[in-house]
Amino acid sequence: MSQVSMEKIVAFCKRRGFVYQSSEIYGGIRSSYDYGPLGVEMKRNIKDEWWRSMVHARDDVVGIDAAIIMHPRVWAASGHLDTFNDMLVESRTSGRRYRADHLIEEATGIDAEGMSAEEMTRIIEEDERVKDPVDGGRDFAPVRPFNLMFETYTGPVKSPENIAYLRPETAQGIFTNFKNVLDTSRVKVPFGIAQIGKSFRNEITPGNFIFRTREFEQMEMEFFVEPGTDEEWHERWIEERWRWYLGLGLKEENLRRYEHPKEKLSHYSKRTVDIEYNFPFAGWSELEGIANRTDYDLRRHAEFSGANLTYFDTAKNESYVPYVVEPAAGPDRIMLALLVDAYHEEEVRGEQRVVLKLHPRVAPTKAAVFPLTRKEPVAKVARELYEDLKGDYRIFYDESGAIGRRYRRQDEAGTPFCITVDFDTLDDRQVTIRDRDSMEQERIPIKAVRDRLKDLISS
Ligand code: ATP
Numbered sequence: 116m117s118q119v120s121m122e123k124i125v126a127f128c129k130r131r132g133f134v135y136q137s138s139e140i141y142g143g144i145r146s147s148y149d150y151g152p153l154g155v156e157m158k159r160n161i162k163d164e165w166w167r168s169m170v171h172a173r174d175d176v177v178g179i180d181a182a183i184i185m186h187p188r189v190w191a192a193s194g195h196l197d198t199f200n201d202m203l204v205e206s207r208t209s210g211r212r213y214r215a216d217h218l219i220e221e222a223t224g225i226d227a228e229g230m231s232a233e234e235m236t237r238i239i240e241e242d243e244r245v246k247d248p249v250d251g252g253r254d255f256a257p258v259r260p261f262n263l264m265f266e267t268y269t270g271p272v273k274s275p276e277n278i279a280y281l282r283p284e285t286a287q288g289i290f291t292n293f294k295n296v297l298d299t300s301r302v303k304v305p306f307g308i309a310q311i312g313k314s315f316r317n318e319i320t321p322g323n324f325i326f327r328t329r330e331f332e333q334m335e336m337e338f339f340v341e342p343g344t345d346e347e348w349h350e351r352w353i354e355e356r357w358r359w360y361l362g363l364g365l366k367e368e369n370l371r372r373y374e375h376p377k378e379k380l381s382h383y384s385k386r387t388v389d390i391e392y393n394f395p396f397a398g399w400s401e402l403e404g405i406a407n408r409t410d411y412d413l414r415r416h417a418e419f420s421g422a423n424l425t426y427f428d429t430a431k432n433e434s435y436v437p438y439v440v441e442p443a444a445g446p447d448r449i450m451l452a453l454l455v456d457a458y459h460e461e462e463v464r465g466e467q468r469v470v471l472k473l474h475p476r477v478a479p480t481k482a483a484v485f486p487l488t489r490k491e492p493v494a495k496v497a498r499e500l501y502e503d504l505k506g507d508y509r510i511f512y513d514e515s516g517a518i519g520r521r522y523r524r525q526d527e528a529g530t531p532f533c534i535t536v537d538f539d540t541l542d543d544r545q546v547t548i549r550d551r552d553s554m555e556q557e558r559i560p561i562k563a564v565r566d567r568l569k570d571l572i573s574s
Contacts, residue, residue: 118239119458121396124451127325128456129471131528133157133479134325146321146328153528154450156479157523158332161363161446161453161536162311164476165334168359169309174305176336177300182286183313184279190264192419193287194382195280200260201319202227202235210254215258215268219245227378237533242519281315288312289337290412293424302435304426305348307338310333311446324396325447333444339426342410345438353388356405356442360390363449364474365456369393373401383411388501390444392452402452403444410436453477457529463554466527471529475572478574481508482568485521489514490507497536501563504568523563526551532571534564553559 128134137147150158170178175550190196202215215235217226222245227235235258240244246253260543265281268274282288291307296308301492311334321327340348353372360370387406391399417424423436457471482504486497494514501512511530513521518535525533534548540546546564547556560566570574 119455121155121324124454124458127156127527128454132226132410134455136358140445143275145329148325148328153479157448157453157473157529158446158450159479160477160479161449162332164335164363165359165444165446166309168362169307169334169336170279172286173307175302175305176309176338177296177302178287178297178309179292181285181292181310183270183282184267185282185287185291185314188320188417188419189287189291190268190272190283192415193290194415194416195264196262198382199264200262202230202232202258203319204235204239204254204258206247206249206252207254207256207502209247209249211247211249211320212495215239215250215322221248222246235567261317261319263318265315265317265432267333276509283316284314284443285310285312285333285335286311286337286412286443289335290416290439290466293339293413293416297426304428305338305340305344307337309334311335323394323400325451326394326400328447332446333443334446335441337408338440338442339437340440341428342378342435342438344408346439348440349386349388349405350406352440352442353405356390356403356444360402360449362474363477364472365392365452368541369456373398373399381406383408385409392448392456393442394452394455395541400448402448403442405440405442408441410438412439413437428457455475468523468526469538470526470551473529473531475531475574476530478529479509480511481572482532483513483521483525483530485510485512485518485533485535486514487518492541493538494559496540500536504565507569508572522549522554532568 124546127544129552131153132151135149135151136143137149143203150555157562170176181233195379204210204215204218205212219227219238223242225238239255239258265285267279267281267535269279270277285562296302312332313330315330316328316335318327338348354558360430361367369392371391373389387400387404390403392402393399411423415429427434428435453473457473459470459472461470463467484497484501486494501510503509522533529552535547544561545558548557548560
């Protein structure tokens with residue numbers, strides 16, 4: 116397990132422009148973060164990698180981009196209005212609110228997830244170990260369910276008929292478009308619909324930096340299959356997704372699969388397996404859930420909307436409601452895992468260096484170009500090389516400071532390759548490429564840099 120502390124990662128992310136506290140000049144707002152120049156590149160790379168593997172590299176998945184505000188009936192059909200709750204308990208001594216299951220589990224070790232409000236209230240009342248973490252008080256209001264959906268109003272009138280919700284998951288925009296996609300693109304079961312976008316949950320206790328926030332992004336894919344083939348497809352997707360994380364460069368020893376116990380499955384799920392990462396500050400935590408959602412969602416939407424959401428199988432000459440296998444991941448959490456996994460402090464020839472050993476595919480900047488000196492014509496050759504390379508990826512040009520310092524800055528930013536133009540370049544038209552991790556340098560013709568970089572990044 117990586118040993119980097121949360122404080123270190125948060126400070127590092129701010130210092131290097133990965134992630135800032137939102138509205139910082141106003142004192143910040145809890146649980147909201149902004150992605151800076153390096154962070155936005157990295158998160159985009161994660162999303163692009165997901166889209167590439169889920170949509171572009173396959174021929175059985177198409178994409179959509181649905182609205183965040185949907186018809187409120189969607190959330191009645193999906194079950195979110197009734198069941199998308201966390202159990203909330205308020206301490207009467209400090210006025211603080213807590214997730215009751217977390218409070219119980221931390222104090223007693225009892226796994227309270229999935230218990231009813233009454234059961235939790237009883238444990239809190241009877242078990243002396245449960246105390247308000249702030250002031251040690253034992254005076255709690257009864258536990259009550261708290262719906263995590265953010266409410267808003269559409270139009271100028273704030274009346275109950277105008278209540279709308281910010282989507283708490285992207286999945287429902289896929290189910291409600293099932294028929295549209297079926298009718299307008301040439302898909303045949305088994306096929307999937309993928310979407311990346313913002314979701315919102317009014318989490319009672321957000322925390323662990325970008326791991327759990329109230330506004331976050333999701334990358335979800337609903338894969339529609341013939342009933343009876345769902346268990347096999349579920350297995351295939353678990354494997355597929357596992358390999359994706361390894362391909363991003365996460366260390367296998369920091370990843371594991373977690374099988375949800377049967378009695379704790381969500382109301383729609385027949386089986387769910389999470390892919391978890393071993394965070395140094397939070398232990399094993401979910402990056403992605405892969406669920407067999409059965410035909411629950413399509414059936415419910417058919418029932419609530421009156422639409423026909425069956426699939427007609429021309430080969431078999433029969434109609435059925437497809438089952439759904441859903442890999443649902445979060446790029447914010449994945450980014451945190453990648454940062455933690457990649458962060459290293461090393462000693463090199465008596466000097467400390469911080470290096471982010473990110474896979475080139477997710478690294479925010481793919482290469483930096485340095486002229487050894489600011490003087491012409493060395494600088495001119497370097498600028499020309501930079502102009503030639505930029506466009507396909509983010510390339511950084513830096514001519515200030517000693518070359519060692521420039522390397523160090525790029526090591527910290529996770530830039531996998533530094534290309535230096537020196538005095539010899541003027542004669543031999545060659546440059547050096549330095550590898551971030553091994554720090555080895557290779558000399559190659561300027562003309563070959565573009566192709567070499569492409570190979571290095573995609574390998
Ligand atoms: P958790 O149990 O951690 O609350 P969940 O099981 O409710 O997560 P899902 O509903 O399965 O999460 O959502 C799929 C993915 O969306 C999660 O694996 C995670 O990567 C991401 N996600 C969910 N909630 C948040 C959040 N509050 N902040 C950041 N990412 C989130």
